[in-house]
Structure formats: structure tokens, C-alpha cells
Amino acid sequence: MADGFMEIGKLSFSPLFHSLFVIFMSVLKLSIATDSLSSGQSIKDGETLVSSGQSFELGFFSPEKSKNRYLGIWYKFSPETVVWVANGNNPLADLNGVLTFSDERNLVVLNQSKSVIWSSNSSRALRNPVAQLSDSGNLVVSENASSHSGEYSWQSFDYPTDTLLAGMRMGWSLKTGFQWHLTSWKSMDDPSSGDYTYGINVNGLPQLEVLYKGFTKKYRAGPQNGVHFPGTPQSEITLFKPMFVYNETDVYFEFESISDDVITIVRLNQSGLVQCILRKKESSTWDVMVSMPREPCDIYGQCGANGVCTIDKDPRCQCLQGFMPKTLEEWQMLNSTSGCIMKVQLNCSRQEGFLKLSQLKLPDLIDFRLNKTMSLEECKVECLKNCSCRAYANSDVRGGGSGCLMWFGDLIDIRESQQVNYEQNLYIRLPASQLDSIHSPLNKKRLVTVTVASAISGLFVVGIALGIMWKSRMKGGGLQSGKEDIDLPSFDFPAISVATGHFSQANTIGVGGFGTVYKGILSTGQEIAVKRLSKSSGQGLEEFMNEALLIARLQHRNLVGLLGYCIEGEERMLVYEYMPNKSLDNFIFDDDKSSTLAWKSRFDIVIGIARGLLYLHQDSKLRVIHRDLKASNILLEVDLNPKISDFGLARIFGGDEREARTRRIIGTYGYMSPEYAFDGKFSVKSDVFSFGVLLLEIVSSRRNRGFWHQDHHQNLLGHGSSVWLHKFTSIMYWQTCFLTSFIMILSNDMNEFVQGMVASE
Template structure:
């Protein structure tokens, strides 16, 4: 009896081992059907069949056990199964095969060697391996999924080349969130001259890291190095990059999305969400060749593009980006050229570049100087004090300047000897610049005093609206003839009408030069009159910023008053974000760029322009988009100038747009730079949510958009605010930061709101520590009667109607 009992226990023991093995392995006698899964030993990853998004097609994939929607590998990407009859098994030959309902092979590991005891196992690294059951170690793998990445790079995976077989391991995006077949974007290691990582759109370069310099890939220095350790291997057998988590419990991944964004994510157990900690392209300067040949991109400057020293714009594509930069004066190799050192750069792309990895920097300079075709040089390796020689013989393409210079490298550019400036001359030049700046400042100061005195005396002399002649004297911009504008707009035809605002109708026109313009025509019944007209002309004529709409001129003839602006082909922001069909055209990356542009534009108005300007009517419909979707603030008819030590002003005539005006302005008529900050906060929450604050009411709690956003923030559900069309393109950590900044901007009391300089800093720096927002203005719940009243107001103040309104405090 005892022996039978012992045999029974022995049988149960081996049965348990068999069941444990079955949880993460497949053998010739053990397979999985659709509906069954493999789970790795520590339950990190799971393998099974799934249908992505709204698709009904079935795919075999691997995903994180904690987040089954985060698929990291797909077997049959381009060959889905149309029903739920799929089976994953091992064939008689020893291959891992995926069969459909007719037992046809949909996908196979396609190994060339027959195995007697094959077994497939899902490892805790997320790697699916095929091996001989009696072999150990990764060298014995007959096949592994890590050699065939999909769109995701997991810790331990290799990105790069097997030099023996010629096999390249790289990421390929999904076609869409519902379709894991091969998309347009790839993320791969280029090993031409020096290794660097590229994002490609087809065969077109979209973005790059910069070359590996022995320490980091140029442009991404120090990114989250406290979370993961990066490894770069270059030997006779392979060249690859990989990363490992420094803290094993940290779950992380990097991926290329179907929209072309490369993202690094970390799993947060507390909220059961992925935190987007890094993305690329991150800003406009990340886009390949943004500033064209021999130009440098600096995201903290306006405009962001400028030619390298020794170069000038050869031709101009638009106001912000030269098509190419050419030598300001030709090189003279025989007479002797010199080199100018530029610091903190992402080095140019390695086009027409040679490498000698044994030279010192001094030897590199000497060699480049003797070679008349050499245009620039740099160290190829930054480790150990620097060594190696990179020399460029062609155009210098895709250079960016880093805000933090320690993140970049030094580049030495060849210039004629006459352009080389010695230290002594440089100091002298700086002193001259300072002296000229001081003198210019004094002259500007007295000029402003004279202008103010002239305006005060003129105002005291006039008691009625100035006549046309006086208006012309007050306008310091180009004056167009009415006939010229009438011809340009086809006599203000309805076919040329492109919009309307508080000023009046807006027409598209084409001047005799072929240049397209937008013409604003003061309507007879407009709430704005001659004062607003002169105000807008004089203000915009003085303002120069890439995120402010450009004024070409005006027209004053008889009763006609016209403003002629640069034409914005993509209309206004509200045209996109409040339309369900068009909202998807603006990805999160594009929306964030728009937010940053508007923030910088407001900062210029409040702080960096010669006059401190309060816009007073910032809203989505007053943000115009140019051909490249760059944002520009428009409609300065209601703007006001603050002079001297003015901090705020009070008016009995409250003007603006309901839903964007701050509480202190709406109720008391008090406005300041913090009024614009409030409007910016409303705009920021609108661009995130795709919802208008004016007229918004949540069915559960009846708060407006500001109150709804604040409630979600306090319940740690702020991501629910985001427009559904942004789900696939958004960077969640960036969205959360934007929501927090938006709520800080719309706080009830002006003193609690940040200045625009702080707003720009908080948005641009993910390391910045942000305060917790307090209750926003106009947060209180509204009764059904009040909601009906608000709805009535919304009807009276449509986007195309006059935006001036006089409100009484309640």
C-alpha cells in the first residue's frame, strides 16, 4: 500500500512539472489554439492570439501580461487569420508554425536544421525561442523572435547588423492602430562611416540621433541614464545597440508608432498606465534637414533657422527657413583659411564624410587644412579626452544647436582667413556691440518719449475721429490703393471670402507680384471702428515675431479701411480641433508644437517686445496656421499697451470673447498680462480635449471644460481629457504636463497664475517641478436655468460674429 501511495505522489510531482512547463512552452505534442496563451515563468509576458483595435482579423503576438493592449511582437503581420481557428504548434521538421483552419501554414520560424527534440519557450525577457530541449544558453537557439523585431525594442534586444550573415535588425511601424502589417516608418541603425540611428519614412530620412561618439549618440546625451543602461557593440561579427533596465522591476520599452514617432515608455503600476518619458522627433529641430544645407537649427531662438558663420541665405523659401545657405565669401585654400569652433551641436549628417579613427584633433585640423575639399572637421570619439578625425567635404546637413551645450559636440568650420576673428578683436567687437547697443537704447528711449509726447498733444488737439489724411500720417506701414486691393480680391467677391471676425469679412487676394494676401475689411456694422483700426495697424507694424501674423500694409480711402496680412493657407486652429473629421489631421506632436509657438508669441508680447502688449482676445479662432502649420497670433484690434511700471488697468468697456476672458476682467474690468495667461490656459485645455470651453457641459456634473479638467486632475484621470483622435500619437507624460500647466493658467486669482516665461519653461522642460493647480475661475456648477442662459449666449456669440461685448458683473 505504501509503495502505491509513493508512486502516486511521484506521478503527481511529475504531472506538476509537466503543467508548469506547459505554461510557457510548446512541444511537438503540446500546442495552443486561439483562446489559449503561453505565459512566461514570472508572468511578465504572454503569447496568444489577438485582434488589434477595431479589427476582427487574428494575429499571433506577444504582449505585457500587465497590459494586454501593449503588443510588442507580431508573427503574422502581413498574413492575418480571418477566423478564430488558428493553432501554434511545432512541425515534424522542428519548425514553429502557425496554422489556419485548413491547416495551411500562415507563418513559420523557417529554420534550416531539423531538430530531434524541439521546444519553443516564452522567456521573461519577452523573447520567444526555439531550441533543442537538451541544450542550454542563447547560443543554442535555433530561432528567436528577438532577431525579427516588429515595432518594439525591448530591453536586451539588439538594433543593428549581424556582419556575418548580413541580417539587419530594425523596427518597422504598424500601418495603423488596427493593422500591424508593415507601415511606412522604420527605426534603424545606419553604419555608414559612423553608426547613427535614423527614423525613415519610406526611404526618406525623417529624423536622426547624430553619430555614436564613443559615449552617446549625438543629440540624446544623458536621456534617462538613471533608468536604463545603454550598450553599443562594434566588432568583426556584429554592430548593434541595446539597452537594459537598471532596476529589474522597471518595465519599459521603446517603439516606433504608425505616425512615425519614436517613443520610450515606462510602466507605472500605480496608475496602470504607460508613462511617455521620451519621444522623437521632439521638436521642429529634430526633423531631418529642417534648416537645409549649411544652416543650424536652434529651438530656443526665433526664427529657429540661421546660416552657419561664414554663410548667408542663398534663397528664401519662407520667413523662417532658408532653402540653402551659401558662402558669404569664397574660400582661398592657397592663401590660407582658418577654422571657427562651434560648440554644443549635433554634428552634421555623415554625407561626403571621411574618417580616420587614430588621429588627434590637432592632426585632424592639419589634414583638413591641407585638403582644399575639406569644409569642416570634428572629433569622431569623445571618450578619453577625444580622438579620431571626421572630415566633411560636402554641404553640412542637419545641424542643430543644443540648449544644453554638454549634450552636443564641437564642430570646426572652414572660413576664409579674413573671417577669422582673434580673441583680441573679438573682445573689441563685443565692446563695440555693447556701446552701440547702449547708444541705440538711449536713442530708442528718447524716440519713444517723443512719440508719446506727440501722441498726447495730438489727442488733446483732436475731439473727433481723425480724417483720412491724419490717419495716413499715423500709420507707418505701406499704404495700398483701394483699386489694387479690389483687383487682388476680384472686387471683394464671395468666391474670395475666406472668413469673418470682429473686424469684418476677410478675403483672399493675389497681388500683381503673385503674392497671396489676406485682406480684412472693416464692415459698416462692425463693433470695431477707426480706433481699433489704427490700434491694430500701429501695433502689428511694431511687432516682429515668427508666431505673430505679419502685416503687409493697410488701405484708407473714403469710408474703406483695410488691413493686408500675409496669407495663412491652413486657416485658423479652430477649423481643425473642433471638427471631428479634421481633428485627426493635427497629431499630438503637431499640437504641442502649436502650443509652444503660441506660448513663445505671448512671451514676446508680454516681455520681449519693445512695448508690453496685452492681447485681450486670445482664442483658437485667432490662431492662424501657415503652410507648414506654424501658428501665428492674429487680431490685435482689442490689444492694449502697458507702459512704464503699469501692472494692470481697469476699463468700463469689457471686450473679448465669452469663455476665454478671466474672472477679474469679466466681472471687474481689470486686465493684465495674467488675463492673457488665463486665455492661454483655456486654449491649451481646448487643444488637448478638442472641446470648446464655451457651451461645454459634462452630463454628470454640469461643469464647464475648466471645471471638468480640474475634477479629472484631482481624481488622477487627466488623460481622459484628451481628444480620442490623439490616442495613438500622444505622449502621455507631455499631455499630463500640458493639462497641469493649463490648469495653473486658469486659476481663479491672477497672482496664482504663472507668467508666460514660466509657462514656456514648464512646457519645454520635462524636468521642471510644477505646482499643484488650485480651483479654476468659473468653476462653479451651473443650474439648468444658467446652462440654458449660457447656451443662449453661445448662440449670440458665434465664431464668425463680432467678438466685442460689454458684460456686467453678476
């Protein structure tokens, strides 16, 4: 046979013809009019079995970019949705595959030389075997239907690949040790076994978990508590009817679709995401409804030992009460994988007790003990007897709770539960001194004292601010600061109300710490943006005055322009020039808009922000530290010229002042420099740090807060430092990444750095 050609039967074809023939055969599948295959019959490549209800089809196929052939099952209405593969690890190299029964009555796939490349390897010998494709997608081998035995010797449902269908099990047979689990494809074009498996761990209590590259856990839904898996999102439960069986012989999970009009599958993709995918029968597309892991708290051990991953707190990782960060420097950089240690070590004395924690996914079952008959009080006593016992909980929440789980050593992979009305509590062991400090009435008294003092101080500040504003109003509408009178136009409340459609929700263009921002059109036709102080805002008159006075005194093309203000009754509003492209975060974090933003445009935005910072830090009459530089505070004009906005938290440095300290830490986590977030120290370098984070977000179109990667626990800053050398795809991108690296190591002189950056344009 000539080089470059292959032989099919007795004919030689070029590789191109072979590829075309594969495509042709994939389209023209010759379905035989039956759903079953009997002994002595066979199916060749191009022929298929179809289930009686026309739901599923079985035959040979090739993934989109592959020349190999595989025996598989797919939805008849959706050939690209393959749900089971027989010979994924042993493909056919040509179109000569045959499905038939062997002399031993096993279902086999033969290649051109009649060698067996796949076999059902049934342990039961059948006299008249029949393979039947059911309407559930299950290929079953049993005795001839005429025997009506109802028993089978083999079924494809016992050997799932990457897809779980309704009625298919995932779990273990405790009697035989047989396991049902999902295994990802190696790639979209290669159905051989990939890196990920998804199944149930039956070590003690059943747990759902993903294993990545061997036995490294990537996601864990938590132990089954008699009702559900607490780490499973509530939304996933409504997508199908889950069923969990846990008895002396079996432990497994399966599901049913929510209705006859909806098809639901669970798939483990090649990237290690467990996806719940749904399709309505009248629809032509599949929709991914849930993917796990889907957020940073889903990643196994995200907050390290004795740490808790929280859903809506900053920072995301918190130490359990009575614990503190093991490595403070790493926590300050938002890397919490080192975990937490006890503030006061246990000494196994009677002066120890337990702190009750609720709404948590229980720690991983690594070093633990389980007693299904023990009560919760007996569990507590038993845990106190053992110096190594660190926590306990009920193993079953039904009927008020029963069973005893005890943990020994560090508590790993704890997060806030996603389940509504989650009733399982965790009791962690602490020294009496720590319990007293947590529950002490003195602490509560101090809290009340601090609250009252803060309220009095706040009223004092408000009184001063109101006095200044009243004096300013008496002088004709200007705002006054100290001895200097700043002239700003004053708008009437009715005029602004009409301009914004009476603050219509349809005109809302943003919401921040100050309040809501509305788009408006004045009677002159000028478009404006109105920032209205919310009554529930954490900011108030102090920030209102600060922003009005600062922006009025600062003029630069890369700073937002303030047109005026409004003070009437309890209303406090600032009126700005309107930016049609809104804020930078709406642009770079939107997939559609971000994809159209060229690297030159991104670089120009970075340069514009740098010019604005240079003006604030050096070129203006005042040295101003912004303290809240972030994507949502960068507004974009029609030509994408950036303007720094929101000066409510800004501070003015006078004379030779280079650094200041505050006890009031305000701003946005993820953009704060560590020395400011933890010690209250801020300077021009604080803005440099925020600028560096912002620059990385502009380059990557990814948020620093909420960023996660399946291969590590670093935030965007850590991830950027490890991969930026591999991302040089253009000159503009190279320039931006080069500048990013300088930001991350921080120049000693902010002004020299920004001047150099502007000069590099």
C-alpha cells in the same frame, strides 16, 4: 456552403456569429499550464503559453477592428499591448490556426489546410526542440532543457516588429550582416509592415535614424560619439538604462528598465513616432514619456543645407556663420528648406581657416571620411589639404577627444544639441576674410559704440517721457500728449497692491513683453486686470505712454477698455477691465476648451477682430497700425466677444500717410509680414498679414510658430494653403476657410476686405 456564411470545422456560422466567437475566444483564452512547447505538441487558437513569472503571454489574437488572426506575444496584465507578431504579413482568415513544430523541427504556424503560413526557419537542426516563453518576453527555440546546452537555434528577439523590449537589441551584426530594427504596423488594426523603420545606420559611425517610405530620412539622432547620441533628448536617457555596444563584431543598442517597479518599452507607431512608453507595475495605464520626432528641429533637414535649427531663437532656422540664405524670398516666408550658401566662396588657398562651433548635433554622414587614429590637429591639417573638405570634428569625445571626421560638400541636418555639457565641437571651413569679420576687434568696438549710443538715446527718451508724465501729474492726474490733454483716472499703488493680493503669483493671469498681468478686485468689488511693467522688460516708458494715450482716445466694443494707470516711483502700471476668458491663445490652443468651441463661435470671434481692425484702420479719428496682432493679444469677454489689446507697439498714421519704415523691428515672429520683418516697412497690410495668420490659428487650433508636419517642412501658412480645400466640413467652416484664402493672397484694400468680411456675416 451558402453565401454569407463560413465553415468552421463541420459547422457553418454567419459572419456575425464569427465576430462574436472571435471576441469570446479573445476573452476566454485557455492558458495551458506551462511556458514551453515541445516537439509533438501544439497550441490551438484560444490556448496560450504564459511565462513562468506571469509577465508575458503567447497565443492568437485579433486587433480591435480586424477579423484576421495573428500569433503574437503580449503582456499578460495588458492584453491590448502586443509586443511581437509572427505572421503580421500573412494573417489567418479564421480560428483554425495552430502553433507546432514541423518535421524539420522548425516552429511553424499552420492554417486549416495544414499549410505553413509562418516558420522560424532556423538554420540549425535540433533533435528535441523546445519553444519557451521567457519572462523577458523572448520566445526561444532550443534543445530540450535536459541537455543544458544553453544554446538556441532561434529567438523572437532577433526579429522585432514595432516594439523594443528591455534586453532586445537594435543594430547590426558586423560579422554576419544580420540586422535588428523596428518596423511600424500599417495601422492600429493591421500589424503588417508599415511605412516606417527605426534602427541604426552603421555607415562610418553608428547613427540612429527613422526611414520613411524607402530611404527618406525623417529623424536622425546623430553619430555616436563614444558616449551617446547627441540628438537624443536628455529626458529619454533618464527613463531607462541605455547600453551601446560597438566593437569588431557587433554594433547595437539595448536598454534596461530603471527599476523592477517600472516597465519601459520603445515603440515605433504607425504614424512614424518613436515613443518611449512607461508603466508602473501598480498602475493600470501606460504613459508616453517621450515621442521622437517631437519638435520641428527634430525633422531631418529642417533648415536645409548649411542651416542650423535652433531651439529658442526667432526665426528657428539660422545660417551657419559665414553663410547666407540661398533663396531669401523663401526664408522671408519662414521656409528654410532651400538652405544656405557661402557669402564668399572658398578658393582652396592658404588664406582659409576654421570657425569653432559648439553644442551642435554633427551633420549627417553623407560624403565623409573617418580616421579613428588621427588627432584633432592632424585632422585640421588633413582637411586643409583637400579643397573639397568643408568641416571636421573629433569622432570620439572620450579622454579629451580622438579620431577624425571630415565632411565634403554641404552640411545637412544640423541642430542645437539637446545634451547637457555636450563637448563635441564642429570646425567649419571659411575664407580668411569671413573669419576676420567674425572675430575682428573693430566689430566688437562697433558693437560697444552702438550699445552706448542706444543707451544714451534710451535715457533721452526716458527723460522726455518722465517730463511729460511729471507735467501730467501736476495737472491733476491726466496724461498729456502734445497739446491734447487726455483725462485718465490715476490709481494709488497701495490700492492696486491690495487689489492684486500684493501681486501674488496666484493672481498672475499672463506674462508678456511689457511685464506681468495680474487679476485684482478693487474695494468697490470691480474686477480688474493690472499690467505691471517689469524692470527687465524689453519695453519701457515709450510703450507705456503709447498704450495709455492710444487706448484712452480709442473707444470700440472690440478694443480693450483702459480704466486708468499708476505711476509711483519706478512703478508703471496700466489698469484694464478684466476679461474672465483671458486671451484667445489660452482658449484655442487648449485641447479641452478648443474642442467645445463651435464653428459659429469661431466665426463670430473672427468677425469681432475684423470690426476692431476696421475701426483702427478707417473709422477712428486716428489711423492706427497695431503691429503686434496675435492670439495672446485678443482678450475674450464672458460671451466670447473679442477685444484687441496691447497697443504698446502701435503707430499712428497721419494725413495721407500709407506706409512707414523703421529700423526697430519689434513684434512677434510668425505673425510679422515679410516686408516688416526684413525691411522694416509696415502699413495696414502688416496687420492684414497678422490677421491672416491669426485666422488660420483660430480655424485649426494650431500655432503658426512651432507647427510642423511629418510629410513636409511648411509652416501653418504653407500647410493651410495646400489642404484647405479638403477641410470643408460645415457651412461655417467653409466660410472661414474661404476668408482665409482671401487673407493669404491679400487684398489691395484692407478696408474693402474687412468691410466685405463684416458684410458676409
